[in-house]
Amino acid sequence: MAQGVALASGIYLGPFDMSAYTSKWSFGPMRCDMKEFPNFGAAGYKTIRPGLFSMDATVEAWQDYAANALDQTIGLTQFVGRPQYPFSVVPQLGAPTAVAAGDRAYLTRGILSGTEQSFDIGEPVPVTFAIAGDTGFCRGYVAAPSAARSSTLTGTAVAQAGPTASQFLYASLHVFATTGSPTLTVTVQSDDSSGFSSATTRITFTQATSTPNANWYQWSSLAGDWSTETHLRVVGTYGGSGTITWAAFFGVA
Amino acid sequence: MASFPALTTTIGIGSAWTGTAPGDGDPTVSGTISSSVDATSWTTKSVFGPKFDTVEFTNFGSAGYKTFKPGLFEADINFEMNQDFASSQVDATVWALFIARTLTYLDIKPTSASRSATNPSIVVAGYWVEYPMEFTVGDAAKISLSFKVTGKPGRLTS
Numbered sequence: 306m307a308q309g310v311a312l313a314s315g316i317y318l319g320p321f322d323m324s325a326y327t328s329k330w331s332f333g334p335m336r337c338d339m340k341e342f343p344n345f346g347a348a349g350y351k352t353i354r355p356g357l358f359s360m361d362a363t364v365e366a367w368q369d370y371a372a373n374a375l376d377q378t379i380g381l382t383q384f385v386g387r388p389q390y391p392f393s394v395v396p397q398l399g400a401p402t403a404v405a406a407g408d409r410a411y412l413t414r415g416i417l418s419g420t421e422q423s424f425d426i427g428e429p430v431p432v433t434f435a436i437a438g439d440t441g442f443c444r445g446y447v448a449a450p451s452a453a454r455s456s457t458l459t460g461t462a463v464a465q466a467g468p469t470a471s472q473f474l475y476a477s478l479h480v481f482a483t484t485g486s487p488t489l490t491v492t493v494q495s496d497d498s499s500g501f502s503s504a505t506t507r508i509t510f511t512q513a514t515s516t517p518n519a520n521w522y523q524w525s526s527l528a529g530d531w532s533t534e535t536h537l538r539v540v541g542t543y544g545g546s547g548t549i550t551w552a553a554f555f556g557v558a
Numbered sequence: 559m560a561s562f563p564a565l566t567t568t569i570g571i572g573s574a575w576t577g578t579a580p581g582d583g584d585p586t587v588s589g590t591i592s593s594s595v596d597a598t599s600w601t602t603k604s605v606f607g608p609k610f611d612t613v614e615f616t617n618f619g620s621a622g623y624k625t626f627k628p629g630l631f632e633a634d635i636n637f638e639m640n641q642d643f644a645s646s647q648v649d650a651t652v653w654a655l656f657i658a659r660t661l662t663y664l665d666i667k668p669t670s671a672s673r674s675a676t677n678p679s680i681v682v683a684g685y686w687v688e689y690p691m692e693f694t695v696g697d698a699a700k701i702s703l704s705f706k707v708t709g710k711p712g713r714l715t716s
Contacts, residue, residue, distance in 0.1 A: 306642070306643035307642055307644050307647075308600075308640040308642045308698075308699070309699065310697065310698055310699070311693040311694065311696070311697055311698070311699045311711075312695065314626065314693055314695075321614055327695075328695050329692070329693065329694040329695070330692070330693055330696065331599060331690065331691065331692040331693075332692075333688070333689060333690045333692075334688040334690035334691075335656070335688065335689045335690070335691075336687065336688050337659060337685065337686070337687055337688070339685065339687055339706045343630060345584070346583065347582060347584075347630075347709065348583065348710065349629075349630060350582070350584075350631045350632075350708075350709045350710045351631060351632040351709075352582050352709060353637065353684065353685065353706050353707070353708035354685075354708070354711075355659040355685045358657075380669065394691070396643065396693060396699070397693065398642075398643065398699050409643050409649070412676065413612045423617055444649070444653050444657070444662065445706075453582030464682040470691065478605065510688065523638050524616070532579055554612070558657050
């Protein structure tokens with residue numbers, strides 16, 4: 306994806322697909338604290354070493370009070386509960402294309418630390434969300450693009466080496482809507498080939514059902530070392546009846 | 559070279575050095591980045607800001623004026639780049655160095671001509687401090703990066 310104008314993005318915050326509501330988003334800045342190690346052997350130059358990572362994110366969107374829309378899904382009722390949401394983004398530059406498995410994505414989890422909406426006569430109502438990252442963040446991939454599904458999905462194999470001893474596999478699951486009474490259990494698998502002839506399940510998310518709850522937005526991580534693996538994929542095992550709209554993301558950092 | 563507009567400033571990025579690298583200690587810097595990634599086509603602005611801590615030595619003989627001496631040297635470099643998620647471009651290159659906390663070398667030269675006394679390379683070692691991603695619908699996707707220098711930089715004319 307070459308240099309270009311930002312015309313489309315996938316933005317997923319907890320149980321809500323923010324893409325059609327968002328005018329501006331910031332995943333980060335992701336920061337690395339720089340620590341000084343002054344010493345007399347440094348000839349008068351500061352010696353610097355990298356320390357802890359941290360990040361904050363923001364989403365600027367347009368408010369919507371309709372049933373099951375933005376305010377009813379991520380509004381004051383949820384905010385006072387101090388929610389912890391996975392936050393996954395799919396940046397696109399240039400001509401918009403449908404989000405697909407294997408697309409570049411960034412993912413993390415954070416605390417919804419602030420929200421603000423303003424009412425200005427005659428103007429659309431903007432709402433902003435501040436997300437304070439509280440765990441690792443990751444440059445990863447779309448594992449399963451958002452879609453309403455009524456059957457089990459065996460996801461596309463994505464080329465990604467497993468984590469080394471100092472790395473983690475990170476994964477996020479977002480469930481946005483259901484019809485009927487479906488169930489969904491999503492796993493992240495790895496293998497040492499794209500054919501997945503010897504798949505190993507690395508992460509299993511808690512089953513999501515038609516009841517909106519914390520199982521609709523999940524974050525998980527798994528430490529290495531299984532760096533000999535070369536590919537990742539998700540499997541979304543469907544049960545019950547109806548449809549379930551969901552998306553998943555993963556990466557290694 | 560008289561005053562000139564920056565038209566062909568070159569920026570190289572890498573994690574290995576051939577020669578005596580800039581950085582910690584008191585090296586006599588020479589050489590170049592091994593397998594340098596050319597960031598020139600990504601970059602729209604670079605700002606190199608070396609400075610010294612000012613350490614106060616005000617005394618009763620200072621006639622009422624504060625007295626300072628230079629202390630420790632430090633430097634930051636800030637870049638503005640056009641974001642690019644294609645293979646081997648900005649995102650792939652800088653993210654990998656940032657998330658791994660990799661000691662990184664930069665080589666910034668005023669023009670694309672070879673190093674010379676009037677076209678010196680500023681070479682530094684350090685770490686990427688922040689990796690921001692901010693997108694506004696309809697705007698060009700850009701990224702502002704900050705880099706913290708460790709140790710001694712070099713000004714190389716060959």
